[in-house]
Amino acid sequence: MTVAIVLAAGAPAAGLPTGTGAPLADRLAGQLRGAGAERVHTVTGLAELAALVDTVTGPVLVTGADLVAHTAVLRHLATSPVGPTVALVLTDPPAAGRTVVREERGQVVDAGPELPDATGVFGGALRVGADDLPALAAAARAAHAPVAARLSPGTVAGDAMTGGAMTGGAAAGDAMTGGAAAGDAVAGGATGAPAAGSAVDRLFAAFTDLxxxxxxxRVRLLVAHRVTDPAGLAAAEAALAGVDEDRAELRLSVKERDDFFTTYFVSTWSPYVTRACARLGLTPTGVTMVSVLFAVVAAVLFGAGGRPALVAGGVLLYLGFVLDCVDGQLARYTRHFSAWGGWLDTMADRAKEYLVYAGLGYGATHAGFRYGWALAIAAMTLQTVRHMTDAWYGVLHDEAARRPRPVTPAAGGIGGKLNAASTRVQADTGSVSYWLKRTVVFPIGERWALIAVTAALFGPLVSLVSVLVWGVLAFGYTGALRTLRARWMWVPVLDTVDATLHRDDGPVAARLPVVRPMGPLTLAVLGALGPAVLLVVGLLRVAGDGDPGGLRWWLPVALLVLLVAGLGAGAAHNGPLDWLVPAALRAGEYLFAAVVGVVGGVPAWLVFGYVFVLTVHHYDLTARLEKRQAAPPLHRWTLGWEGRSVLLAVAAIAGFASPVMATLGAYLLVGFVASVVLAWVVLPARAGRAAAVPVRGGSPG
Structure with missing residues (x-):
């Protein structure tokens, strides 16, 4: 349940009459109810706000009483999915007493009355998540204390003061001009000191300091302004009236910044589909499921082959991608966000793409190319490793934005210059360099467009080769630049999370000795080299019509090399590049599975299926990280990357690689499904029932 609090202290505009005749503070309270707040309180001081927050258990929406905005602005703030605590930031020019902010990567990293590098102005509204409520109460008390100390002993609490004298005997809670509730913004208070800004501004500055x-x-297309006088109120209301709120919300459902293909070939018409889905009562999850169906049918058509089927598959793949965009747009348009929906969207995106790879692999093999499935496995492995680096680089960048950058030998070097250049290009929206930067990294829209066009025109083989070539180039480009920038930022991001979980270590790795001098990344890369070398040798034998089964006894050697990566499991992951460890471990495990497939004579489609299940397992970990969710409930039963590899090696040496790989893949898939049901259905229902049971009190004995 969301509770809204209107902080009237220090807001002279609170009592100004609006176009409807109601005071601004009263209209704002009504808008907060329209934005979804179940309860709305108006408080006259920070001490009162702190006491109220102490009694609340759910999210709190705090606003000053000088905000003029569309109701949609407040609703968007109250339902924003970016994080539990979100502040409204405006582009209005700074004004005396207002708090300005500095942002990095969408986070408020500093706030105060004066900042030399400010990027915006606090909009007087703040949504605070349940876990941050103690900090909000502490900030309210901290912001209250300095001003309260300036009040003379004879001050009457709650009265409006001007130079310590009563002005019209305004009672606590009344709108005040030239005054404030006791303990908050005082205009020329008892000591004659000037006010340090309105109460809501001081509250936010203190909150950020914690x-x-x-x-x-940020507000786009809609209107939000803070006002101080009747003229400002009239101008703001005129601006509100000049905007079609529903039309603006529909346009806002489209991401502000997206990739080239999505921007010009999808988002130009997808909002109409979004509005139709909303009118039909479809949910974002329902649209996601339809997009999955389109991708599955496209994969089947790619596998069937023949020009009509390939063209139809390309069209369906494009339409499926449109729906993939629509599900997010529908969520933003209807404000129906959930952790489950976000997780499902991430998982569905990856599953759809890899099912399409399976269709292309089968189609290429069916058309007579011997290594169709091998190309599909390579494309899936490459894309997963890329996604792991993308996810962890994003976490690294977000963490770096919250920290002062330490002085290192790389400071001011090429990493700093690359960071500055990247920032300039990103700011130059719509330029050639901007679109080149966004396109060269091979984002999902460009991948799906490339697959659809090449499969329809040239067939599955060309499509897979195209994906691999562009993917390798993009990986090299992003890997090189991110490595340099990461060394400049120097953030030990894996030390901020459960490294064992995100490494996907199992019981074997936990029992291996720790080798600290080499570092976990070096060990992970060395571990991946063993399977890589043996895989190349095995593929060369297959290409020469030799028997790769003769390499079976080299599997223990490759396994021992792979297990070298486990020697870093217990070490601190505090190096500047240790965010690459999960990706290196994924590469090592997938390569080893491919080696077992080649040496053990496992059908290529079965190897693809097994690696596909592994990718689902690993995407589950990163999706939960991005959605701030707990670890999968059954994760400890997944054996770890090293435990699974040991089982496969033993099975291949014993001559049972195929049945063991199939059984292990099925086991992991069943465990994944069970974990999903537990995490998203059973455990929440159990928690809900526990919360509904009244607590019985009584004295002991």
Whole structure:
């Protein structure tokens, strides 16, 4: 349940009559109810706000009483999915007493009355998540204390003061001009000191000083202004009236910044589909499921082959991608967000793409190319490793934005210059360099467009080769630049999370000795080299019509080399590049599975299926990280990357590689499904029932 609080202290505009005749503070309270708040309180001081927050258990939406905005602005702030705590940030020019902010990567990293590098102005509204409520109460008390100390002993609490004298005997809670509730903004208070800004501004500055992670919510297309006088109120209301709120919300459902193909070939017409889905009562999850169906049918058509089927598959793949965009747009348009929906969207995106790879692999093999499935496995492995680096680089960048950058030998070097250049290009929206930067990294829209066009025109083989070539080039480009920038940022991001979980270590790795001098990344890369070398040798034998089964006894050697990566499991992951460890471990495990497939004579389609299940397992970990969810409930039963590899090696040496790989893949898939049901259905229902049971009190004995 969301509770809204209107902080009237220090807001002279609170009592100004609006176009409807109601005071601004009263209209704002009504808008907060329209934005979804179940309860709305108006408080006259920070001490009162702190006491109220102490009694609340759910999210709190705090606003000053000088905000003029569309109701949609407040609703968007209240439902923003970017994080639990979000602040409204405006582009209005700074004004006396207002708090300005500095943002990095969508996070408010500093706030105060004066900042030399400010990027915006606090909009007087803040949504605070349940876990951050203690910080909000502490900030309210901290912001209250300095001003309260300036009040003379004879001050009457709650009265409006001007130079310590009563002005019309305004009672606590009344709108005040030239005054404030006791303990808050005082205009020429008892000591004659000037006010340090309105109460809501001082509250937010104190809240930011506590280091609470706060995301910035910018206003686009809609209107939000803070006002101080009747003229400002009239101008703001005129601006509100000049905007079609529903039309603006529909346009806002489209991401502000997206990739080239999505921007010009999808988002130009997808909002009409979004509005139709909303009118039909479809949910974002329902649209996601339809997009999955389109991708599955496209994969089947790619596998069937023949020009009509390939063209139809390309069209369906494009339409499926449109729906993949529509599900997010529908969520933003209807404000129906959930952790489950976000997780499902991430998982569905990856599953759809890899099912399409399977269709292309089968189609290429069916058309007579011997290594169709091998190309599909390579494309899936490459894309998963890329996604792991993308996910962890994003976490690294977000963490770096919250920290002062330490002085290192790389400071001011090429990493700093690359960071500055990247920032300039990103700011130059719509330029050639901007679109080149966004396109060269081979984002999902460009991947799906490339697959659809090449499969329809040239067939599955060319499509897979195209994906691999562009993917390798993009990986090299992003890997080189991110490595340099990461060395400049120097953030030990894996030390901020459960490294064992995200490494996917199992019981074997936990029992291996720790080798600290080499570092976990070096060990992970060395571990991947053993399977890589043996895989190349095995593929060369297959290409020469030799028997790769003769390499079976080299599997223990490759396994021992792979297990070298486990020697870093217990070491600190605090190097500047240790965010690459999960990707290196994924590469090592997938390569070893491919080696077992080649040496053990496992059908290529079965190897693809097994690696596909592994990718689902690993994407589950990163999706939960991005959605701030707990670890999968059954994760400890997945054996770890090293445990699974040991089982496959033993099975291949014993001559049972195929049945063991199939059984292990089925086991992991069943465990994944069970974990999903537990995490998203059973455990929440159990928690809900527990919360509904009244607590019985009584004295002991």
């Amino acid at each position: 280091g609470t992670l706060t995301f910035a919510h």
